[in-house]
Amino acid sequence: MNYSPQIALPQGMSRRDVIAVISEIGPDLNLSGAAIYVLTKLIGSTSDKDWTEPGATPTFYGTQETMAERLHLTARQLRNHERNLERKQILIRDTKANGAREAGTGRGLLFTPLKAHFVELLALRDEKRAVTKRIKELKSLRSVRLRRMKDGIARLSPDALDNESVAAILARFDAWPRSDRLHSLGLDHLEEHVEAAAALCIEFEEVLQNLPESSCEPEETFRSFIQEDNKKNHSVSCNADVDERSAGKPAHWNLLRSEPDGPDKCLENKCEGETGVINPQLEALFKPEQLFKLASPDFQRALHMRSNQVTKEAMIDAAHDMLAVLGINYSAWATACNVMGRLGATLCVLVLDANRDHPQTPVRNPGGVLRGMIRAHKREKLNLVGSVIGLQRRRGY
Template identity: 85%
Template sequence: MNHSPQVALPQGMTRRDVIAVISEIGPDLNLSGAAIFVLTKLIGSTSEKDWTEPGADPTFYGTQETMAERLHMTARQLRSHERNFERKNILKRDTKANGAREAGTGRGLLFTPLKACFADLLALRDQKRAVTKRIKELKSLRSVRLRRMKEAIARLAPEALEDEAVASVLARFNGWPRSDRLHSLGLDRLEAHVEDAAKLCMELEEIIENLPGSSCEPAETFRSFIQEDNQKNPSVSCNASVDERSAGKPAHSGFLRSGPSGPDICRENECEADSGVINPKLEALFEPEQLFKLASPDFQMTLQARSSQITKEAMIDAAHDMLSPLGINYSAWRSACGELGRLGATLCVLVLDANRDHPQTPVRNPGGALRGMIRAHKRGNLNLVGSVIGLQRRRGY
């Protein structure tokens, strides 16, 4: 048998990994589905140790007739596939003049070229995965832009539709590709589209702010960013004493409490049933600058990498970019945006991320915790305000 002393799979890789990689990147090698099927079957019929042993030549010794019968094709079709693999430098044909293969003489289809270039195929697979992951992130970010655009449009008064600038923006918005066609754009075009979408959102919001008589507020029927609605402003302060020990408790210990933190005798509790709103004095906690101070260093760096200004939209984009590092599935983010609004979802991500290093009860599974917060919100038990307050106390602000 011929040996190639320099040929070896990367450490820890086996024949099974070769088959898995070929199955995944076969289309990128211009292999049809049938060709991928044949190639993986041929590889699977070689010796396992020849792939793991340095210098050994993985070889297929079976006859074309026998293998063709196993693959439910003619010998001619199998021969065509083998020649195609040889042209692509996947295998080397080392047979007798009549095409015969013999294990005793080492004659057969040698997969040494594939073994030699497997490291390059691994790099191609990793690159493909990175592109796929980035496209998935961009599609999710486009959904954020789409929601932002619809919220801005909901703020437009009927007479504003007659404005030329507004009409121009809406025409460009109508030209956005559908969500189910984003993947077909490719990475570069999708990157450009998401960037243009952000600019269009900013353009419409700026137009709305400058329109005469514009209140810059969404319609009353439009969903609030957070679950507490601040349209009413009862001036009720809590008359209960403050539990000093709460400063040392984990910030997310209040996730499942929907009411104020005071006892039953607290006047704030008495008023809550009637008002259903948060204390107006706590509104400052939801300012972007305040949230930025409470965020983790990773969150802050992510925001600064995207924007030089600390705005609500920058906070939302930063929360979106933190999903992958935190291991939060995009479906959970979309669900949070649908239930809590984009700002509410951002607050959830920010609090979960900030509490990963909690000295007593760190958040170890942010993805699961976010879904738990969504379920708590559906039950009416989520207290984002209390969570932010707890984080503020732990930060010492």
């Protein structure tokens, strides 16, 4: 088989890169672990210069006996590996009749085919990495769907289990594959499963809304209406000094508090601690339509790729898809969901993403800032509402 004398590895690559690629995609070439081990050792015994220079032929000149001893194999086992690699067109055996190799005559195991097709192997490696990355994203999305279903199940009353629609949905939910078996589904089947899981979540939530008593517990975003029913008036004006800000200034990131902006003596602080009521005016800031307007173009595109409607769940999915873009580790996202709820975690990601282009204090490490926000929330010092207000002012809304 003839190859162009000008063949060489891509610029900047060397024999070490060939070994790394073979080690990574060897199973995709139908090579066993033992065959990959032998092949990489043979390549490592060739001249690095022959891989990088056009026209040069990487050749292994060692004897079978010596190499077999180094690899803890018999000469026959090594010979079988060489023949298998030749059948797969990875190398050419150019030896004497007795299998001898000679550096002086250039006879040995020639790796010209591998060198010639290395660009194709690189493409195969990149494709495999892309599939692996997509599978990881889909597994994370399935985790979000699983949490949604479990949240909905937790809201079911005992009587709701007798509902035919609920029973049918739970039966389909029980048929979901286990999390540790998702990778074995393959990319296509996993894509289908995640889409079906999203549809089941939406169907389940619609059924829950139509049940006469669909909840034993309130949703994480449900606001108590105790203020409307309680005869005692808890409306209190804050007696602390007002922190004046112009509409052109950014939100104060050092004021990461969830309580009203004021010192401990502030009457508003005491009142909120007694009632636990969320300010209805501030609650309006958490509407998906309003948040979508504040989001960055990247966040908006991520949402439109998932859904044609701007809903709470679509916002959550978009925030999940932005993790890789922002360099946020999934463990940080999972922790935020556990600590602040999925909507709180989504709001954090939206604010961090939107403030990457902040004119004065841009967010340069979203992952680190998110972990800081989680710690602040645990200390009850996170002021997400203030961050949204600051973002509204900067956007001009």
